Amino acid sequence: MSASDDTTHRELRELLGSFALGHLDGPEAARVRAHLDGCAQCRAEADDLLPLADRLSLVDPRAFGDVPAPPPALGENVRLAVARARADRDADEVGRRRTEALARRRRGMVRGLAAAAVVVVALGVGGVVGRTTAPEPPQPPLEAISLEVAQGDAVSVDSADLVAHTWGVELRIVADGFAAGETFHAAFRTDDGELVPAGEFLGVGGETMTCFLQSASLREDVTQVVVTDDAGRTVLSSDL
Numbered sequence: 001m002s003a004s005d006d007t008t009h010r011e012l013r014e015l016l017g018s019f020a021l022g023h024l025d026g027p028e029a030a031r032v033r034a035h036l037d038g039c040a041q042c043r044a045e046a047d048d049l050l051p052l053a054d055r056l057s058l059v060d061p062r063a064f065g066d067v068p069a070p071p072p073a074l075g076e077n078v079r080l081a082v083a084r085a086r087a088d089r090d091a092d093e094v095g096r097r098r099t100e101a102l103a104r105r106r107r108g109m110v111r112g113l114a115a116a117a118v119v120v121v122a123l124g125v126g127g128v129v130g131r132t133t134a135p136e137p138p139q140p141p142l143e144a145i146s147l148e149v150a151q152g153d154a155v156s157v158d159s160a161d162l163v164a165h166t167w168g169v170e171l172r173i174v175a176d177g178f179a180a181g182e183t184f185h186a187a188f189r190t191d192d193g194e195l196v197p198a199g200e201f202l203g204v205g206g207e208t209m210t211c212f213l214q215s216a217s218l219r220e221d222v223t224q225v226v227v228t229d230d231a232g233r234t235v236l237s238s239d240l
């Protein structure tokens with residue numbers, strides 16, 4: 001193939017499409033035809049194109065101006081389908097979680113029943129043991145003290161005791177006449193002079209009340225019990 005033949009080949013090859021569709025004018029079509037006679041490559045290409053061109057010629061170009069519009073509800077339908085799929089997936093997820101939760105609850109119930117059975121057994125055994133061999137719970141020894149009521153105060157003390165616990169000292173008062181609704185503060189004075197709080201209680205007026213007031217100070221370290229009202233006035237006191 002000469003250089004000029006090569007140029008002709010490249011030039012005419014680009015026209016093969018138009019030639020196949022019959023869009024070339026007479027002289028151009030003649031040139032292509034002449035080239036096809038001498039160029040096997042272009043002939044092969046033209047053989048491929050011509051059947052396609054035949055089929056293309058059957059297509060009505062006017063049809064292209066008339067592409068059917070998507071149905072108006074398409075967007076909405078797609079949106080609904082997506083929403084439905086998502087809802088299904090979420091429902092699956094909810095269902096799965098619910099099943100899991102149910103299984104967990106069942107497991108919990110079984111465990112609870114098992115635990116309850118253990119407690120019942122323990123209580124049963126404890127009951128038997130309690131009646132036969134358990135020692136009486138030790139009663140802490142009470143140390144009666146005498147509380148001095150401030151002059152003119154309505155408080156009346158039925159009993160006052162100290163209990164020397166290992167963890168601190170406790171004041172037990174049975175009394176009445178503490179002004180209803182008023183807060184009272186109990187404290188122990190330790191041997192280094194410090195006043196250590198032992199708790200507070202509300203007065204209930206004429207009703208008898210029993211109060212356990214506790215402090216971390218040890219019995220042997222306390223030298224005085226003091227109960228004061230909100231104003232800081234001493235209502236009860238006892239030197240130990």
Ligand SMILES: [Zn+2]
Pocket residue numbers: 008009010012013035039040041042043
């Ligand atoms: Zn060619």
